Amino acid sequence: MRKRDRPTEHSDGENVSSSSRMQRKTTVCQEKKRLASKFWFWVKSGAFALCAIFIMMPILEELPEIIRQRVYYHRIRAPFVFDLSHPAELALNHTINMYLEPEEGISLGIWHTVPDDKWKEAQGKDSAWYHRSLKDGSPVIIYLHGRTQTRAAKHRIGVVNVLSSIGCHVLSVDYRGFGDSTGKPTEEVLTKDAVWLHRWAKEHSGGSRVLIWGHSLGSGVATNTAVRLMEQGVLVDAVILESYFSCFD
Numbered sequence: 001m002r003k004r005d006r007p008t009e010h011s012d013g014e015n016v017s018s019s020s021r022m023q024r025k026t027t028v029c030q031e032k033k034r035l036a037s038k039f040w041f042w043v044k045s046g047a048f049a050l051c052a053i054f055i056m057m058p059i060l061e062e063l064p065e066i067i068r069q070r071v072y073y074h075r076i077r078a079p080f081v082f083d084l085s086h087p088a089e090l091a092l093n094h095t096i097n098m099y100l101e102p103e104e105g106i107s108l109g110i111w112h113t114v115p116d117d118k119w120k121e122a123q124g125k126d127s128a129w130y131h132r133s134l135k136d137g138s139p140v141i142i143y144l145h146g147r148t149q150t151r152a153a154k155h156r157i158g159v160v161n162v163l164s165s166i167g168c169h170v171l172s173v174d175y176r177g178f179g180d181s182t183g184k185p186t187e188e189v190l191t192k193d194a195v196w197l198h199r200w201a202k203e204h205s206g207g208s209r210v211l212i213w214g215h216s217l218g219s220g221v222a223t224n225t226a227v228r229l230m231e232q233g234v235l236v237d238a239v240i241l242e243s244y245f246s247c248f249d
C-alpha cells in the first residue's frame with residue numbers, strides 16, 4: 001500500500017506544483033489583462049472627457065449669458081407689436097419716450113409719465129415741456145420693473161397709470177439689455193444705472209421728492225440702489241417694494 005501510495009503522493013506533489021505554476025501563470029496573465037483593461041479604461045475615459053470638453057466648450061463660453069438669461073429674461077420682449085417710442089399708442093397719452101445715457105455708449109429707454117390731471121395739457125407737447133413739468137413739485141417715482149418683457153408690459157402700464165392718477169411723475173425705465181435699452185444686465189450695472197437715474201431725477205425735478213418703486217427683480221435693484229445711495233450720503237425719500245423676493249431659487 002505504501003509503495004503504491006508514495007508514487008501517487010509523488011505524482012500528486014508534481015501535480016500540485018505544476019498546477020500552482022499554471023495558477024501563477026494564469027494570475028500573471030490575469031494581472032496583465034487587468035492592467036491592460038485599466039489602461040484602456042483610462043484612455044477611453046480621457047478620450048471621452050476630451051470629447052465632452054470639446055462639445056461643452058461653446059456651452060461653457062455661453063454660460064454667463066445663459067445664467068443672465070435665467071435671471072433677467074431680458075430677451076423676452078413681448079409685446080413685440082408695439083413701438084416703445086410711441087407710448088401714446090399703449091394708452092399712455094400723457095407720456096413721452098426718451099433715452100438717457102448713464103455712461104458713454106449705453107442708452108436706456110425711459111418713459112416719463114406726468115400726473116394724470118395734466119393729461120389734456122400734455123397732448124402734442126414735446127420733450128422740453130415734459131422736462132420742465134418735472135419741476136412742478138409733484139413727487140417723482142422711478143419705476144424699476146420685474147425680470148421679463150419691457151416697460152410696455154400691460155401690468156406695468158397699469159402701475160404707471162395708478163401712480164400717475166395719484167399725482168406722481170413716473171420714470172419707467174428698461175434696464176440694460178431690456179426693450180430698446182443697450183448693454184447687458186448684471187446686478188452691478190443695474191444698480192449703477194438706478195443710482196445714476198436717481199441723481200438725474202433729483203437734479204431735474206428741482207428738489208421734488210424722488211421715490212424708488214421696485215417690483216419683483218426690481219425690488220432687488222431698488223434696495224441695492226438705496227443702500228448704494230446711503231453709502232454716498234444720499235438718503236432716498238422712499239423705497240417701495242412690490243412682491244419683493246428674499247432669495248432666488
Ligand SMILES: *[C@@H]1O[C@H](CO)[C@@H](O)[C@H](O)[C@H]1NC(C)=O
Nearest residue numbers: 091092093094116119161164
Ligand atoms: C388719456 O389718459 C388719461 C389718463 O390715463 C385718461 O383719463 C384719458 O381718458 C385718456 N384720454 C384719451 C383720449 O384716451
